[in-house]
Amino acid sequence: PEGIRAVEAQGFMVVDEDGDYTTPLVDDAECAYAYTEEGITFCAIEKAFREGKTTFRKPISCHLYPIRLMNFSNGTVGLNYHRWSICEPARQCGKRLGIPVYKALREPIIRRFGEEFYKALETAEQLLKNQ
Known part of the structure; x- marks a missing residue:
């Protein structure tokens, strides 16, 4: 109900202060598309996608959360872990x-950066464990 009202008031997507498309929020906090079942928060967009009800997939920024991407002026992308109480x-x-975290986010990491990048993460983990 609150999420539906947020979408009706703000639209399907909104533009944030950086000019990026984002999902509307309920009271500047939770995503309007979030819902909870048995104490676990899910995404209504992703549920519809997985059930074949839409070909639209949730934005990669949502899929990667709690990893946030930062674009640097030299063209590289930084990955930052956002520790938030909801997670x-x-x-x-x-x-x-x-x-x-990176293993829990395998699918979105590969979706955004590719299989080779994910394998490099696995290799880095092994190297760190062996030190």
Whole structure:
């Protein structure tokens, strides 16, 4: 209900202060497309995509979250981990199961950067473990 009202008021997508398209927010906090089932937050856009109800996939910035991308003036892209309280249950679960954030985000990382980049992350993890 609140998400629907946010979309009706703000539109399907909004332009942020950087000029980027983003999803509308409920009270400048949660995404209007977020919903919760059994204590787990999901994306309505991604659910519709996975169920074949739309060919539109959620924006890559959402798919990668809690990794945020930063574009540098030299053309490179930085990846930053955004620690936010809303993700704490997932972070604790990953910690308990020994799953690093990058492994939990395998699909969106490959979607954005490709398989070779993901394999380089795996190699970097192994090198760090062997030090």
